Amino acid sequence: MFNKGGMGNLMKQAQMMQENMKRAQTELANVEVEGVASNGLVKVVMTCRNEVKRVSIDDSVMDDKETLEDLVLIAIKDAVSKAEKASEARMSGLMPSGMKLPF
Helix, strand or coil: CCCHHHHHHHHHHHHHHHHHHHHHHHHHCCCEEEEEECCCCEEEEEECCCCEEEEEECHHHCCCHHHHHHHHHHHHHHHHHHHHHHHHHHHHCCCCCCCCCCC
């Protein structure tokens, strides 16, 4: 026979997990990471929701457009990687083992 109490508990647990995930996503929108290139000549600060907040460029790289473009790209990729790692670390505690995050 089917245990209705067990199903109700399972639904409550699923709802709690969903609420915890939403809260974690909201928190991650406020967590900032910094991507750097060339020992800090270019820095990009962004949230874990990939919203760029600040870009800092050292004067010494302003003369070479191609190098500057490359350094900005490197700093952005570094920030995105750090944001992904921070998000995975925060969300991993909320997911059953073996489950992958959809974002």
